Amino acid sequence: MPQTPSPPRPATALSTGAVARRLGVSPTTLRSWERRYAIGPARREPGRHRRWTPGDVARLELMCRLTADGVPPAEAARAALGAAPGAPRARRAEAAPSPAPGGPDALPLGAVRPECRGLSRAAVRLDAPTVAELLEAALAEDGLVTAWEEVIAPTLHAVGRKWATAGERYVEVEHLLSWQISAALHRIRPLPEPPRSPPVLLACVPGEQHSLPIEALTAALGQRGVPARMFGAALPAEALRDAVRRTGPRAVVLWAQSRTTADPALARSVAGIEWGLRGARARPALLLAGPGWGADVPAPRTERLYGLRSGLAVIESLAPPRAATGAAGAGPFAYGS
Structure with missing residues (x-):
């Protein structure tokens, strides 16, 4: 039958x-x-959402x-x-x-999650409260890393492509969206730092104003309890070198958005900074992030980062410090090999 x-x-x-x-x-x-x-809704059942x-x-x-x-x-x-x-x-x-x-006026998003389209529509309307609400929802429901990779970054890239093809139009959309993303990232509270643990330093190279990707990396490190010191956009070279000497960091992340701002000479000088007692000198791991850097690394103990998720994995895989150079507060931590 x-x-x-x-x-x-x-x-x-x-x-x-x-x-x-x-x-x-x-x-x-x-x-x-x-x-x-x-x-x-065309149909609703009493007592239900x-x-x-x-x-x-x-x-x-x-x-x-x-x-x-x-x-x-x-x-x-x-x-x-x-x-x-x-x-x-x-x-x-x-x-x-x-x-x-x-x-x-739609942004060229391509094949993306529906949340990207909602976020882009709100940004084009310059609807800041809704942009903030959508960002908070994405971060709460997906977590920072997934929200960044699948919602936030694709929308940012679409705004950039639209701006590049529309003259001066959509600059205001990019600025509003970037500000709201930065504000949402800054509202993420980090876990308490482990005592006497060397930090990760994060900064844009001199002349580089685009800092959102390393703001996201800083927030993600904080969620994992990894100490981080974020210096933001366009940090002068000597200030960067001084910060490395003063903190003895586990790693230094340098962001360059374009080839015109990437500075291999600065990367080599940072990778060569040493601290600690004679015979037990240490150097930071140097991590180059952003599309401005070429495929070749300019110095030893230097590695390229290619995304938020994989960048976190690289940083968390770095060896912990061996010991401090002296008594508490006397100097930076030595970096273990």
Whole structure:
């Protein structure tokens, strides 16, 4: 006897928070749209949280595109509801989405997670509160490393590509997004540092202003209890060398965004700095990060870092220090081989 075919599985329904992250709006905005314009989930069960089907999300995406193009929210909601399946053909045609996904101002994201599209939409709108909320949600749900690699960095790269092809446009989007990312990273509280443990020094080379990637690395080290000293953008060369001598670090991370700022001579001089008692001298491991550095390392005990996750693994694999050079507070720690 032939078996009755199983009914098709229903499409996955999303929570309000998940939809908000995908669209780049706050959950409060979605609830407000539902209350004011009746653009909510098509089906709701009493006593349960709202769940949004793919059709519900498609209507919201259309409303977001229309409002981003300057259509008043009430009109955008009517158009989005009119575009629902089963609506009159004329009304669906009025609200037909633009050929480019997200409209002409959308960022060139490619194949990315939905959270990237939501974050990029909020950034293009210069909606700082929603950008901050989406960043906090990504960091809380995915953790810093995954959120950086799969949500934050792809969105930043898309903003950079858009800026590079649009003249002076979108500079404000990049600045706002970068500021919000930096603020979110600074809100991550590090674990207490182990006593008398040599730090990792992190700095941009002189002339380099792009510090976000090593801000992320600093925050990730702090989450793991690894002592870190972050000096930010464009640290002068002599100040960097002085900091190395004064702290006896486990490692020095130098970030260079472009070939014009990367300085192999500075890298060699930092790698050659020694400290400690005669006969027990130590040097830091030098880690070169960023696309500005070439494939070849310019000095011994130097290594290239190629990403946040792998960079953390390299730093955590470094040998712990042997001992201090003297009494507590008398000098920097010696670095063990």
